[in-house]
Amino acid sequence: MEFTLTKPQKEIQKAIFEFCKGEFDKEFGLDCERNRTYPNKLLEKACDLGFIGIHYPEEYLGAGLGLFEHCLVAETLCRRDSTLGLALTLTASGAEFILRSGTGDQKDRYLQQIAEGRLFSAAALVDEGLGYDFRCLKTTAAQENGQWVIDGKKSLVLNGGTAGIYVVLCRTGTETEPQEKNLTLFLVEKEAKGLTCEDAGTRISCNMLTAADLTFNQVCVPDTSRIGDVGDGYRLLNRFLDECRVVLSAQAVGIALGAYDRALAYCRERVQFGKSIGQFQITAHKLADMARQIEYARALSQKAAWHFDNGMLDPGLAAMAKLTAAQGAVAVAYEAIQLHGGYGFMTEYEVEHFYRDAKFTELFCGAGNVQRDVIAASVYNKKRS
Amino acid sequence: MEILHYTDAHEEFRLRLRGFCEKEIIPFVDEWEENHIVPKQAWKRMGEEGFLCTAVSEAYGGPGKDFLYSVIVAEELARTNHTGLAAPLHSDIVVPYIESYGSEAIKKRYLPGCVSGDIVTAVAMTEPDAGSDLAAMTTTGVEDGDEVEINGSKTFITNGINADLVVVAAIDPTLENPHQAVSLYLVKDGTPGFERGRRLEKMGFHSQDTAELFFNKCRIPVENRLGEKNMGFVMLMEKLQQERLICAVMAQFAVELIVENVTAYLKTAKDAMGKPLSKYQATNFALVEMATQARIGRTFMEKLVAEHMEGRDVVMETCMAKYWHTDLTQTISNRALDLIGEEAAAERSQILRPWRDLRVLPIFAGTNEIMKMVVGRMLQL
Numbered sequence: 001m002e003f004t005l006t007k008p009q010k011e012i013q014k015a016i017f018e019f020c021k022g023e024f025d026k027e028f029g030l031d032c033e034r035n036r037t038y039p040n041k042l043l044e045k046a047c048d049l050g051f052i053g054i055h056y057p058e059e060y061l062g063a064g065l066g067l068f069e070h071c072l073v074a075e076t077l078c079r080r081d082s083t084l085g086l087a088l089t090l091t092a093s094g095a096e097f098i099l100r101s102g103t104g105d106q107k108d109r110y111l112q113q114i115a116e117g118r119l120f121s122a123a124a125l126v127d128e129g130l131g132y133d134f135r136c137l138k139t140t141a142a143q144e145n146g147q148w149v150i151d152g153k154k155s156l157v158l159n160g161g162t163a164g165i166y167v168v169l170c171r172t173g174t175e176t177e178p179q180e181k182n183l184t185l186f187l188v189e190k191e192a193k194g195l196t197c198e199d200a201g202t203r204i205s206c207n208m209l210t211a212a213d214l215t216f217n218q219v220c221v222p223d224t225s226r227i228g229d230v231g232d233g234y235r236l237l238n239r240f241l242d243e244c245r246v247v248l249s250a251q252a253v254g255i256a257l258g259a260y261d262r263a264l265a266y267c268r269e270r271v272q273f274g275k276s277i278g279q280f281q282i283t284a285h286k287l288a289d290m291a292r293q294i295e296y297a298r299a300l301s302q303k304a305a306w307h308f309d310n311g312m313l314d315p316g317l318a319a320m321a322k323l324t325a326a327q328g329a330v331a332v333a334y335e336a337i338q339l340h341g342g343y344g345f346m347t348e349y350e351v352e353h354f355y356r357d358a359k360f361t362e363l364f365c366g367a368g369n370v371q372r373d374v375i376a377a378s379v380y381n382k383k384r385s
Numbered sequence: 386m387e388i389l390h391y392t393d394a395h396e397e398f399r400l401r402l403r404g405f406c407e408k409e410i411i412p413f414v415d416e417w418e419e420n421h422i423v424p425k426q427a428w429k430r431m432g433e434e435g436f437l438c439t440a441v442s443e444a445y446g447g448p449g450k451d452f453l454y455s456v457i458v459a460e461e462l463a464r465t466n467h468t469g470l471a472a473p474l475h476s477d478i479v480v481p482y483i484e485s486y487g488s489e490a491i492k493k494r495y496l497p498g499c500v501s502g503d504i505v506t507a508v509a510m511t512e513p514d515a516g517s518d519l520a521a522m523t524t525t526g527v528e529d530g531d532e533v534e535i536n537g538s539k540t541f542i543t544n545g546i547n548a549d550l551v552v553v554a555a556i557d558p559t560l561e562n563p564h565q566a567v568s569l570y571l572v573k574d575g576t577p578g579f580e581r582g583r584r585l586e587k588m589g590f591h592s593q594d595t596a597e598l599f600f601n602k603c604r605i606p607v608e609n610r611l612g613e614k615n616m617g618f619v620m621l622m623e624k625l626q627q628e629r630l631i632c633a634v635m636a637q638f639a640v641e642l643i644v645e646n647v648t649a650y651l652k653t654a655k656d657a658m659g660k661p662l663s664k665y666q667a668t669n670f671a672l673v674e675m676a677t678q679a680r681i682g683r684t685f686m687e688k689l690v691a692e693h694m695e696g697r698d699v700v701m702e703t704c705m706a707k708y709w710h711t712d713l714t715q716t717i718s719n720r721a722l723d724l725i726g727e728e729a730a731a732e733r734s735q736i737l738r739p740w741r742d743l744r745v746l747p748i749f750a751g752t753n754e755i756m757k758m759v760v761g762r763m764l765q766l
Contacts (some may be wrong), residue, residue, distance in 0.1 A: 135657040204730040272518035342541040345745045352588035367726040
């Protein structure tokens with residue numbers, strides 16, 4: 001057993017560092033976030049270099065690598081700039097449904113475009129007001145004349161309004177049926193009649209990506225737009241959430257690393273009371289705790305990614321990685337702000353956006369208690385409910 | 386037994402202020418956040434209604450009321466969910482310097498305007514290279530006959546753009562020991578050589594016009610000095626108790642408001658089966674813990690307010706409270722977001738703004754690390 005990156009993995013990491021060095025610009029990133037404009041050219045370049053969709057099969061312009069490598073990309077990009085990193089690695093939100101469970105035709109139609117950065121995708125899972133509770137989902141899909149008719153509302157869908165394709169979780173069974181049997185996933189294209197996206201306004205971070213509340217009013221999709229079997233939505237959803245959580249843990253680790261890098265540099269350079277502030281024991285201990293939190297979050301995150309690639313990912317491990325890494329990133333970025341003093345609160349010094357981005361990873365895809373429920377179900381070896 | 390004794394007059398004042406906030410502040414908060422500044426007119430209206438500088442004595446146009454009125458203002462403003470109209474800074478931190486240390490002429494000239502809201506004040510101590518280490522300041526004040534020339538720059542100045550009058554800490558460059566070389570000067574808006582820099586872009590406090598200030602051969606009359614020459618540090622120390630107490634008071638009210646809001650949210654929001662989220666045991670316990678912390682915080686805060694009003698020396702305890710209460714805003718606001726989940730990540734949730742705003746509390750008015758250093762010294766550790 002080896003606890004090091006392989007040579008090719010190290011090369012990926014190095015290539016991304018080079019890419020960030022050449023292409024990331026602090027002011028540009030801040031401007032994109034301020035103006036809520038997406039850095040399309042940057043995405044194009046990242047796609048050209050094969051960083052986006054690195055885990056897609058080669059036939060869809062991927063590199064055929066694993067989730068581990070995808071996570072490595074996410075971590076490294078987020079470390080260099082948490083906001084640009086998240087923006088580059090969240091355009092394909094929901095695409096894993098197609099990748100893992102889609103039909104050949106669905107993959108052919110969308111994956112290459114996604115890997116090229118020409119198409120954004122979105123996961124429309126959470127019903128208005130229901131959070132990560134998928135029992136008795138209010139968004140429904142009913143079969144009529146060989147088509148599916150979707151009705152319902154989804155809240156705060158990332159990429160809502162800009163995505164070309166939405167993966168929508170619907171209830172196809174009755175309310176009294178268990179969620180394990182009554183959910184089905186569908187692909188809805190943005191042009192679909194009856195689909196409206198209302199901008200959800202600014203958020204804690206990731207404002208260069210859009211977020212919207214979606215309304216499905218008698219939206220018709222053909223049966224070929226279905227992902228997986230009818231009634232199999234819950235299983236696929238959980239598989240997707242597991243993968244998503246592993247990626248989020250890597251993004252969180254990158255965010256923590258980036259905040260730590262900046263805090264460390266600042267502590268070396270900032271002089272107060274006649275010495276660099278890193279020479280104060282309390283400061284040094286803060287840095288020590290930050291390093292410690294990053295170490296264990298990273299170990300857990302990489303373990304989860306490795307487990308995924310080896311077909312043995314336990315949902316509990318994915319949730320542990322996500323919760324640990326996100327909480328770690330919040331704590332690390334919090335201290336990075338504190339160590340910067342007043343400058344830490346200023347946009348110009350970056351650590352405040354690392355903190356907001358860290359908190360985003362904590363809230364996104366289920367906050368603490370959602371993850372604890374998943375972990376608890378897993379550690380008690382019970383069926384997830 | 387109540388620790389603080391609010392009279393009918395206090396309650397009447399509170400209700401009047403609450404009505405004012407509902408009518409003249411809350412509807413405009415989103416606009417002020419967007420504009421990154423509160424219009425001067427809002428300050429003026431606060432003054433007209435008697436909500437500014439409630440402690441200034443009648444001789445200088447104030448109502449000469451007790452500190453509980455300041456506490457009420459802090460509490461009611463906390464409920465407006467914004468920080469731009471920083472009345473506690475003006476009324477309870479800056480203006481007391483003028484009232485305590487200004488000459489009779491200075492007090493007559495400026496205090497009535499501070500009370501009426503015609504004059505907004507700020508205090509300029511922090512510099513780019515002198516934050517926690519205030520003695521490292523490099524802004525100089527050189528007295529030359531009837532005038533003083535100020536040179537240097539200050540940063541992170543609350544009310545920086547709106548300020549009509551700034552208390553500036555400056556050092557006499559001819560003296561060796563910086564602790565015995567700082568004087569406080571009043572610099573008026575429009576004085577040649579006094580320039581405002583950028584309005585600083587921040588994580589929160591968006592309606593607050595935090596700015597950099599520059600003094601370049603800025604000459605002011607020597608009578609604008611507050612107190613004795615070179616006694617700046619002593620004056621700063623004397624005023625620390627109230628400054629730190631007011632931070633703790635603001636933090637406490639912020640905590641209570643968050644607990645109230647997140648509790649209401651989680652009692653209203655229901656899961657798919659109609660069960661209120663507050664009935665989930667983990668959420669339930671979290672809310673209980675938050676409510677408990679808020680109660681403990683309230684007791685400590687009220688005790689310190691009472692002792693401060695009795696004129697007792699509670700500098701050490703107010704330093705403890707500044708760090709403890711402002712740290713509490715962080716644990717509480719972070720937990721509130723976690724309990725609400727994804728929806729809390731949207732600005733529309735209204736719970737996000739306090740999370741963004743409050744992050745500066747453990748930093749400003751002396752970082753919490755500095756508070757601990759001070760307490761450590763006072764405990765003779």
